[in-house]
Amino acid sequence: MSPETFDALSLSVRVAVLATLANALVGIPLAYLLARRRFRGRGLVDLLVTLPLVLPPTVTGYYLIVLLGRRGWLGAPLYAATGWSIAFTWYAAVVAATIMALPLLVRTARAAIDSVDRDLERAAYTLGRSEWRTALEVTLPLARNGILAGLVLAFARALGEFGATLMLAGNIPGRTTTVPLAIYSAVQTGEDQTALVLVAMLTVLSCVVLVVANRLGARAA
């Protein structure tokens, strides 16, 4: 394995793992709130979370630049304050992968939470458990397999993310070139052998992830 290939692979795994962790932290509470609470702006939150699923990744990436770029809504104050910008760093790849994977987790986890019998939560409430404890001890454990399946899908999505990553993080070899970007570069420069190795690795990894997600999904149903 060439050093470039190794760099791309290790970066991809790092990005996918961190994006999956970020998804768990943000996506599971979000899925619970969307499934169980009626609040103002709920439809809007649902729409914003789901949008990356249907928009071209480059469009999502463009919005991320508008938000986080050096002259972006959040990026400009950050740059003014610290002289640092997230754009074209590997953190940007994590952000892009997180946003792109979020709808897969939230939709899967939400469906799993929706299928939990609310009478079981009500039983916990009438016995004196708070909503917070009930969510942790009753709802989420019962929705566990669906949530895990969503996390596996999110991991797979994060691993394969291309468009939004290219927009926000660029394609800087050794710094922001993930496996999908390395494949693109290899094909562009005629390094067919490198491309083939990377393609094979991603294919095998994706197949494993799909099988695991299906197993978990089947147990959840």
Added chain:
Amino acid sequence: MSRLEVSALAYGYDGRAVGRDVSFAVESGEVLCLLGPNGGGKTTLFKTVLGLLPALGGTVAVDGESVAGWSRARVARALGYVPQAQLGLFPFTVREIVLMGRTAHLGAFATPSRRDEAVAESTLESLGITHLAARAYTEVSGGERQMTLVARALAQEPRVLVMDEPTASLDFGNQVRVLSRVRAVAGEGIAVIVSTHDPDQAFACADRVAVLHGGTLAGLGSPEATITPQRLRAVYGVDVDVVTLTLADGRRVRTCVPSLDRA
């Protein structure tokens, strides 16, 4: 003395009221029987009293203090709830189910203490179901499941007991056994509110009767004054005679006799 007071309560789902202007009170030692046809909103009313649904208007107060804003644990220490017994999904033992009644008395991450276990045991004993303690809740009979849920609610040591049709789907013997426990519980100084769709059960165990019909109270008072042929006709749409019987031991009881050919 404890007192549950429901004042001008409006209740329903998603902001749409199915009942309004419902007011009643129950005191320690008293059994209030909530009568009404199936689908008449008795369960929705109870869910609102228990804080499972937000009240759309009015208040629920225990001992003069509104329970709105109380923590779930505080509500559970005041109000015990006996739901209709269902088949149960998880094979917990009867003892474990009853011990769950102690949840509201536990510290943040505590497990049940000796005292909690003692309360559960004595509750099982007082209901005469100690022999069920080690059996799986999923494998005992419907009447035994209902008794288990009564025990669970009593293990909460509540001031008020709310029972939702505890005799529904029970055979005759178990209905009588559950009703006799309802009376006994009130005798121990708990305020009891119990729903049923059988007016004879109200005659058997209630001090007072509230009739829920069309989303509002159609009657509230003593069983004799409240359960009348006219009211039963209005609520259930059938003709019923209410008769007084004198038993061999001299007790006088009332009962409803429906006339099938005029139904």
